[in-house]
Amino acid sequence: MNKPIVEFTNFGYQYKSQNIPTLQDINLTVYEGEKVLILGPSGSGKSTLANCLNGLNPFSYEGKLTGSLKIAGMETKDASIFAISKNVGTVLQDSDAQFVGLSVGEDIAFSLENSNMPRKEMLPKVLRASKVVGMEDFLMHVPYELSGGQKQKVSLAGVIHDDVKILIFDEPLAALDPKTGMYAVDLIDKIQQENHKTVFIIEHRLEDVLYRHVDRIVLMNEGRIVFQGTPDELLSSDLLMQYGIREPLYIMALKYAGCNLKGNTKLDDVYSMDIEPYREKLLTQQAKKFQKVSLNIKEEILNISHVSYGYDENLVLEDISFSVHKGEKVAVVGKNGAGKSTIAKLISGIIRPKEGTISIHGENYLKFSIKEIGEKIGYVMQNPNQMLVKDIIKDEVELALILRGKSRQEIDEAVKNALTMCGLYSMRNWPVSAVSYGQKKRITIASMLVLQPDIIILDEPTAGQDYRHYTEIMNFLDELNETYGITIMFITHDMHLAIEYTDRAIVFAEGKLVADDAVYKVLSDNTVIEKANLKQTSLYALANKLNIQPEDYIEQFIAYERMMKEHE
Amino acid sequence: MLINLVPGETFLHRLTGTTKVRFFLILLVFIIMSFDIRLLLPLFVLGIVGLISLKPKWNVLKYIFWIAILMNLLNITLFWFVNPGCGSEWCGGGSTVLFRINHYFFFSAETMWFLSIRFLKMMTSLLISMVFVLAITPSEMAAGLYSVKVPYKVCTIFSMAFRYIPDIARDFQSIKTSMQIRGVELDPKKASVIVRLKHNVMILIPLIITSFDRVGNIANAMDLRGYGKEKKRSYYSEREEGTIDKVAKVFYCFMLLFCIGWIVYHHIVPQTVKMWYPFQ
Numbered sequence: 001m002n003k004p005i006v007e008f009t010n011f012g013y014q015y016k017s018q019n020i021p022t023l024q025d026i027n028l029t030v031y032e033g034e035k036v037l038i039l040g041p042s043g044s045g046k047s048t049l050a051n052c053l054n055g056l057n058p059f060s061y062e063g064k065l066t067g068s069l070k071i072a073g074m075e076t077k078d079a080s081i082f083a084i085s086k087n088v089g090t091v092l093q094d095s096d097a098q099f100v101g102l103s104v105g106e107d108i109a110f111s112l113e114n115s116n117m118p119r120k121e122m123l124p125k126v127l128r129a130s131k132v133v134g135m136e137d138f139l140m141h142v143p144y145e146l147s148g149g150q151k152q153k154v155s156l157a158g159v160i161h162d163d164v165k166i167l168i169f170d171e172p173l174a175a176l177d178p179k180t181g182m183y184a185v186d187l188i189d190k191i192q193q194e195n196h197k198t199v200f201i202i203e204h205r206l207e208d209v210l211y212r213h214v215d216r217i218v219l220m221n222e223g224r225i226v227f228q229g230t231p232d233e234l235l236s237s238d239l240l241m242q243y244g245i246r247e248p249l250y251i252m253a254l255k256y257a258g259c260n261l262k263g264n265t266k267l268d269d270v271y272s273m274d275i276e277p278y279r280e281k282l283l284t285q286q287a288k289k290f291q292k293v294s295l296n297i298k299e300e301i302l303n304i305s306h307v308s309y310g311y312d313e314n315l316v317l318e319d320i321s322f323s324v325h326k327g328e329k330v331a332v333v334g335k336n337g338a339g340k341s342t343i344a345k346l347i348s349g350i351i352r353p354k355e356g357t358i359s360i361h362g363e364n365y366l367k368f369s370i371k372e373i374g375e376k377i378g379y380v381m382q383n384p385n386q387m388l389v390k391d392i393i394k395d396e397v398e399l400a401l402i403l404r405g406k407s408r409q410e411i412d413e414a415v416k417n418a419l420t421m422c423g424l425y426s427m428r429n430w431p432v433s434a435v436s437y438g439q440k441k442r443i444t445i446a447s448m449l450v451l452q453p454d455i456i457i458l459d460e461p462t463a464g465q466d467y468r469h470y471t472e473i474m475n476f477l478d479e480l481n482e483t484y485g486i487t488i489m490f491i492t493h494d495m496h497l498a499i500e501y502t503d504r505a506i507v508f509a510e511g512k513l514v515a516d517d518a519v520y521k522v523l524s525d526n527t528v529i530e531k532a533n534l535k536q537t538s539l540y541a542l543a544n545k546l547n548i549q550p551e552d553y554i555e556q557f558i559a560y561e562r563m564m565k566e567h568e
Numbered sequence: 569m570l571i572n573l574v575p576g577e578t579f580l581h582r583l584t585g586t587t588k589v590r591f592f593l594i595l596l597v598f599i600i601m602s603f604d605i606r607l608l609l610p611l612f613v614l615g616i617v618g619l620i621s622l623k624p625k626w627n628v629l630k631y632i633f634w635i636a637i638l639m640n641l642l643n644i645t646l647f648w649f650v651n652p653g654c655g656s657e658w659c660g661g662g663s664t665v666l667f668r669i670n671h672y673f674f675f676s677a678e679t680m681w682f683l684s685i686r687f688l689k690m691m692t693s694l695l696i697s698m699v700f701v702l703a704i705t706p707s708e709m710a711a712g713l714y715s716v717k718v719p720y721k722v723c724t725i726f727s728m729a730f731r732y733i734p735d736i737a738r739d740f741q742s743i744k745t746s747m748q749i750r751g752v753e754l755d756p757k758k759a760s761v762i763v764r765l766k767h768n769v770m771i772l773i774p775l776i777i778t779s780f781d782r783v784g785n786i787a788n789a790m791d792l793r794g795y796g797k798e799k800k801r802s803y804y805s806e807r808e809e810g811t812i813d814k815v816a817k818v819f820y821c822f823m824l825l826f827c828i829g830w831i832v833y834h835h836i837v838p839q840t841v842k843m844w845y846p847f848q
Contacts, residue, residue, distance in 0.1 A: 056788055082797045090792050097782050098789030102573050102707050102731055102805075109804035111793035116800045119808065126804065142573045144734060158793060350745045374749040385778050386743050389770045403751035447750065 002032040005165060005198050006053065010067035013052055018063075022048045023223045026067070030216075032165070035192055035199045037209055037231075040220035041244045042466040046202050049220065050168050053200065054090040055081035072165055085111075089159025093171040095151040096143075104130070104146070105139035108157045129157040132191060148336060149180040153187070160191070167191070168200045173208050174463065177335040177493040178535035185211045204466045206240070207248035207538065210268050219243060231268035236261035244468040246496065249557075250538035254278055256560055257285035270538040275545050282546055290559040298326040300362075301454050301487060302347065302377075307356035309346060310511070316342045317511050320356070324455065324489065329481055331498040331519065332491045334508035335533030340491045343508070344457050347489075349373035360454075374400070378448030382460040384440035387447070393435075394419070394428040397446045418450040421484060423476070438469045442476065449480075455487040456480075462497060474501050495523065495537055499558060507532045520554035570628055571730065572705050575805075578622055580703040585806050587813045589712025591820045592700040597827050599693045601834075603658070603843045608688050615695030622702045629698070640690045644683040655679030659845035681845060706730035707805035720801045732786070736779055743774050 008028040014021040023045045030036055040046040051057040052069060059081040069076045072087050092098045101107030108129050112122045130136040133153040143151065152172065159167070169188060173181040189212035192199045203209050210231060217234050219227035221243050227234060234240065240247045247255070250270045254261060259278040266273045275282070302324040310316040317339045324330060332340050345351045347358065349370045358365045360376050368376075381387055390396040397418055401411045419425040422442045427435070432443060441461070448456055461477065462470045478501060480486045490502060498505050498519050505522040507515040509531040515522050522528055524543075529536055543553035575581050580588075598607065619629075647654055655678035656663045668674040704712070710723035744754070752767045753759040759767070790796075809817075 054792055056791065060788055060791055081791055082794050085792055085794055092785065092789055092792075094782075094785045096735065097785035100728065100731065100786060100790060100793075102705065102727060106707055106804045110790075110795075113802050113804055114794040114797050116798045116802050119802060119804065119806060122802070122804055140574050143731070155789075345745070348749055350748070370745075370748045371751050371753070374751060379746065379749050381742060381746050383778065385781070386739065386774050387746050389747070389773050400750040403753070451750075 002034075004029045005032045005072055006030040007070040008067070009069075011052070011069050012066040013048055013057055013063055014066075015048075015057075015061060015063040021066075021223060022063075023052070025224055028218060028225060028228065030198060030200075032198055033192075033196050035189075035213070035215045036201070037206075037214045037217045038200060038202045038220065039204060039206060039217055039245055041204070041468055043222075044220040044243075045223040046220050047170065048223075050090070050170055050200065050202050052076070053166070054088045054168055055079070055084035056090075085164075086162060087164055088166045088168060089156075089164040090168045091152065091155045091159060091170065091172060093174050095148055095155055095175065098155050099143045099151050102142060103139065104135060104141050104143075104154050107143075107154050108135075108139075110158055111161060125161055126157075129160055132160060132195075133157045133187065147180070148175045149184060152176070152184060156187070156191070160195075163195075164197070166198045166200065168202070170202050171204075172201065173203060173205050177533050178208070178495060179335065179533040181205075181208050182211055182535055185209060189213070204245060206245060210248065214268070219245070230265075232265050235267040236264055244466065246467040246470075248538055249496070249499075250542045252561075253539060253542055253557055254282070256557075256564075257281045270541045275542070279546065282542075283548075285560070286546070286548060286553065286556055288556075288560075290556065290563050300325050301360065303357075303359045303362075304343075304347070305357050305359075307346065307353040307358060309342060309351065309354050315354075315511055317346070320513050322506055322513065322516050324487060326454070326487055327481065327485045328487050328504060329478075329502045330487075330489045331502040331505045332489060332508065333493060333495075333498060333505055333522075333532065333534065335493065338508040338532065339511045340508055341459065344379060344459060344489075344491055347455075348377050348379040348457060350379075371404075374453075375404075375451045376453055376455070378445075378451065378453040378456040380441075380444050380448055380456060380458045380461070382463055384437070384444045387444045388432050388440060391431055391433070392428075393424060393430050393432055393443055396432055396443055397424075397428075397450050400447060400451050414450050414452070418446045421449055421480060422446040436469075438465070438472055441473055445477075445480075449486075453486075455489060457489045457491065459491045460494075461490060461492070462494060470497075477501070493534075495534060499523065499537070499554070500561060507534075509533070518555075520558055521551055523554055524550035570625075570701060572702070573730070575705050575708065576622070576703075579812070580618060580622055580699065582807075582810070582812065583703070583816060584809060584813050585704065585708030585710070585712035585803070586715035586809075587712075587816045587820075588700065588704045588708060589716060591816060592696070593716065594820050594823050594827065595696050596693070598823060599689060599696065601827060601831055603682075603685050603689065605685055605688065606844060608685065608692050612688060612692045612695065615692055615699055618699040619695060619702070622699065624702050632698070633694075636691070636694050640687055643690070644687055647683060647686070648679060652676070652679060655682035658682045658843040664847075677847065678845065681847075682843065685843065705805065707803065711803035711806035714801065714803065721796070724795075728786075732782070735782070736775070739778050740771065740775055743771050743778075747771055 008026045011023065011026040012021045013023040038046045038049060048057060051061065055076065057063055058065060065077055071084060076084060099107050101110055105126055108126045109122050112125060127136060130139060133156050135150065135153050135157060138150065172184050176184060185208060188199060188201065191197060201209055214231055216228060217231055218225055219234065219239060226243065227239055235251050257278065259281050261267060300323050304323065305321050307320045308315055308318050320343065332343065334340050346353055349365065349368065352366065365373060388396055390399060394415060398411050398415045401414055416425065419428055422445060424442055424446055445456065461473055465473065474497065477488055481488050490497065492498065502519055505517065505519045506513060507522055507528055514531050515525065515528040523537055524540060539554050539557055540550045543550040599611065652672065652674050653663055653676060655676060659678040659681060662678060664677040666675045666677055706727045710727040713723045713726065714720050747770065748754065752770065754764055754767060
């Protein structure tokens with residue numbers, strides 16, 4: 001047995017600004033070379049736990065520490081953050097903010113500079129670290145030229161000097177597209193294996209982390225550890241649903257088919273698991289007849305015809321054509337930089353096409369100003385904090401109408417409607433700063449709805465949300481769509497979202513439209529998946545094992561899920 | 569953009585940050601201390617040579633130079649306007665009138681000389697500053713300032729500002745567009761100055777909030793990598809001193825001594841003329 005490297009004993013932590021401890025009764029021993037996934041909904045204390053490990057608590061966020069936490073035999077209570085950082089390297093969630101250097105090399109060297117290491121010794125170390133993550137050809141590159149995945153690699157390279165024993169990854173997948181996320185998980189695995197590191201991953205995207213083997217999962221809720229054990233034990237239990245963590249799709253499929261997973265010790269990998277015991281049940285499920293999801297095409301609202309955008313040689317978008325119909329739910333998917341955001345900006349009139357036409361209700365939109373287009377198409381940005389400018393919810397929502405010089409009576413009525421639709425009417429006089437992130441999101445949506453647009457475009461509506469908040473936002477949008485017939489376009493790289501909540505997916509890759517079809521068809525088309533940096537869902541693998549056409553299998557899965565949702 | 573983040577390949581680019589910063593500081597003293605064409609003209613020529621050697625993007629520089637030339641011309645014209653005889657006291661008291669417009673406005677050789685030197689001095693300092701800005705990266709600047717005993721936390725502010733200003737500018741852009749969709753009018757043709765000002769202030773609120781979030785994250789990232797651990801710091805971007813740096817060092821040390829000598833001499837020995845004027 002390996003030596004214990006992290007030992008929490010009756011550990012607790014209470015922030016100075018909080019009345020109750022954020023962490024309580026933590027007892028956890030992690031051994032050298034282990035790979036631990038810390039799972040839990042937002043506010044469960046998983047980030048606090050990570051910050052206690054790397055010393056940010058109490059160094060940056062003051063608070064009271066009870067019990068004991070030993071890292072490599074050193075009691076952290078008496079240690080400085082600098083002493084801890086000799087053993088613990090942390091890769092933070094926001095890969096942009098933690099890139100402090102003006103070039104890749106400089107950022108990797110940052111901790112060495114801080115130790116006042118002569119440059120001669122620094123250079124080989126930087127080169128070595130950059131080779132570990134595969135960024136050695138980019139040392140002279142500036143941060144603005146790098147993708148999110150590359151920035152994350154640089155962050156990782158910056159913390160593996162001095163042979164730190166422990167690596168912490170705080171939501172490493174949050175900003176990455178599915179395939180880049182896969183590479184990140186793979187890289188973490190490789191580094192852990194080759195350098196014998198102890199790794200902590202904080203994530204709520206369980207299925208993506210399980211792409212590579214994990215030794216242990218620690219499930220947290222309300223500041224306590226509610227489960228620790230192998231992935232198989234967790235997957236076969238009902239704990240995930242109970243604590244609001246999304247189950248992997250294949251596990252959901254197995255459970256939908258009524259399979260008993262208890263005692264199965266090879267559940268964590270869909271490719272190697274044995275599905276023979278479940279084959280019969282899965283096939284019976286597949287044979288059931290559900291109402292298929294049908295595309296009910298109504299009148300066309302938006303038409304995009306042969307649109308290109310960009311500068312002479314560098315076209316960001318090339319010859320894009322598609323149309324959107326009333327009441328549709330469309331997912332716009334593709335890797336970062338494929339042109340998803342550009343098409344959203346084009347549609348909302350922030351930028352105008354170089355070639356081609358965009359028409360709204362049959363009228364060429366070039367004659368409208370941004371302001372006028374805003375009355376037909378609402379654009380909700382990813383980060384609500386970038387959109388909120390007023391103190392009180394009601395003021396925020398009515399802003400767009402006031403700027404358009406509407407009468408008081410008109411404004412009051414429209415605001416009441418929008419707030420009611422978003423379930424915010426009773427909170428209308430609350431300060432914006434007092435509400436949760438999800439509610440802020442609703443406010444931004446309400447501030448668009450107040451103009452009664454035909455289409456709402458949402459940029460990554462669920463980014464950084466745990467499953468509970470995610471479901472809350474998405475169900476709310478579903479309701480807007482069903483009850484009020486509002487057309488919704490999601491820009492996303494979350495395939496779960498596309499499967500669960502949309503009917504149609506428009507896929508972009510390298511500035512071109514590569515697919516425009518029903519979600520289940522897109523997700524079963526290997527060439528499209530490859531081109532767009534998407535990831536095959538685990539349903540695809542499961543279907544192959546059952547010798548069922550993946551397309552049919554995914555379609556059946558979606559139909560069953562929709563049915564379940566309606567019965568709720 | 570004018571500022572390089574990655575060092576270029578020319579001779580001046582290859583100097584270390586320390587050399588660049590020290591040389592620049594001494595040259596500034598050199599320019600400020602005198603109104604002497606014998607000192608300014610060679611430096612002016614060297615500045616032009618230096619600028620060309622950096623192979624800059626002329627289309628951006630062009631505007632800066634035109635604006636600087638116009639502003640300085642305006643400046644010396646105003647000098648002349650206020651006192652057409654202002655050159656006399658600088659050039660030993662004589663007044664050789666070359667051309668008289670009326671009893672107040674006239675051109676004298678002394679004033680022309682004084683104003684041309686003034687113009688030359690302004691342009692030389694602009695040239696040298698341009699060469700400095702184009703030759704240095706913000707990281708080298710931080711290292712260079714550190715070499716002249718500026719505390720490294722102050723130096724960090726320099727490099728950090730260059731790192732995050734583009735990010736903040738991007739945030740500003742996206743906030744602006746989201747506000748425009750909601751109906752904020754920033755088009756000068758459609759909204760008055762007051763309205764636009766009010767709307768711009770409105771954009772600042774979310775910008776400040778998002779920037780504060782970012783600052784928190786940056787601080788954490790720096791703490792976790794041991795920023796502030798030691799009293800001293802080294803710089804990755806600061807290359808080892810090369811032969812050209814050693815040669816440069818001899819030069820700037822010599823210049824420093826010359827500057828000190830010049831200033832001391834002009835303070836101890838009473839000067840009859842404030843400015844070297846060969847035609848007295």
